[in-house]
Amino acid sequence: xxxxxxxxxxxxxxxxxxxxxxxxxxxxxxxxxxxxxxxxxxxxxxxxxxxxxxxxxxxxxxxxxxxxxxxxxxxxxxxxxxxxxxxxxxxxxxxxxxxxxxxxxxxxxxxxxxxx
Amino acid sequence: xxxxxxxxxxxxxxxxxxxxxxxxxxxxxxxxxxxxxxxxxxxxxxxxxxxxxxxxxxxxxxxxxxxxxxxxxxxxxxxxxxxxxxxxxxxxxxxxxxxxxxxxxxxxxxxxx
Numbered sequence: 001x002x003x004x005x006x007x008x009x010x011x012x013x014x015x016x017x018x019x020x021x022x023x024x025x026x027x028x029x030x031x032x033x034x035x036x037x038x039x040x041x042x043x044x045x046x047x048x049x050x051x052x053x054x055x056x057x058x059x060x061x062x063x064x065x066x067x068x069x070x071x072x073x074x075x076x077x078x079x080x081x082x083x084x085x086x087x088x089x090x091x092x093x094x095x096x097x098x099x100x101x102x103x104x105x106x107x108x109x110x111x112x113x114x115x116x
Numbered sequence: 117x118x119x120x121x122x123x124x125x126x127x128x129x130x131x132x133x134x135x136x137x138x139x140x141x142x143x144x145x146x147x148x149x150x151x152x153x154x155x156x157x158x159x160x161x162x163x164x165x166x167x168x169x170x171x172x173x174x175x176x177x178x179x180x181x182x183x184x185x186x187x188x189x190x191x192x193x194x195x196x197x198x199x200x201x202x203x204x205x206x207x208x209x210x211x212x213x214x215x216x217x218x219x220x221x222x223x224x225x226x227x228x229x
Binding site for chain 2: 004006033037043044045046047050091093095097102103104105106107108109
């Protein structure tokens with residue numbers, strides 16, 4: 001079974017600064033997908049960024065980038081130029097390849113507060 | 117594309133009552149998932165469907181829980197004889213088969229008194 005661990009229950013950052021959220025996971029699979037999802041207060045979860053394990057290049061989406069270290073089973077999220085709208089719960093999630101079942105295994109989440 | 121829709125958004129019930137939630141996925145998505153999220157925790161997988169077939173169920177899905185997707189479109193999740201421990205947010209997500217990105221609804225928050 002896969003496990004996902006987010007060791008930072010809460011973090012805060014000043015607007016316009018950079019923050020990094022940590023995630024580690026455990027799996028015996030060699031091919032899989034990793035995700036960061038954002039859940040704003042009382043709103044639905046939305047995908048921030050995804051990484052395919054067989055790709056060595058780290059994924060980037062505008063102000064969001066990941067540091068994927070496969071050997072260390074680490075998948076951190078960096079948010080640059082933080083904005084007030086980035087305030088949310090952030091969940092790291094793991095998925096085996098879609099043809100092996102699509103369920104997501106989530107970490108416990110990190111609550112991020114962006115301060116003006 | 118109106119996204120994944122869940123109804124009701126909130127449900128308050130008394131212990132021992134039955135409740136049913138509905139999820140309408142994105143129209144062309146063949147896969148539909150149910151997750152449960154307790155306060156301050158990450159979502160946990162409950163079950164998923166491909167079209168009308170229920171392909172996997174978590175051990176979290178006790179005998180009191182049943183999910184259906186009769187025509188491969190919307191899905192219902194029923195909880196019988198609710199218990200206080202069932203209080204949680206129930207999330208629905210959908211995806212295309214063999215694609216990894218899941219799109220979530222806003223959830224149904226259940227409070228069992």
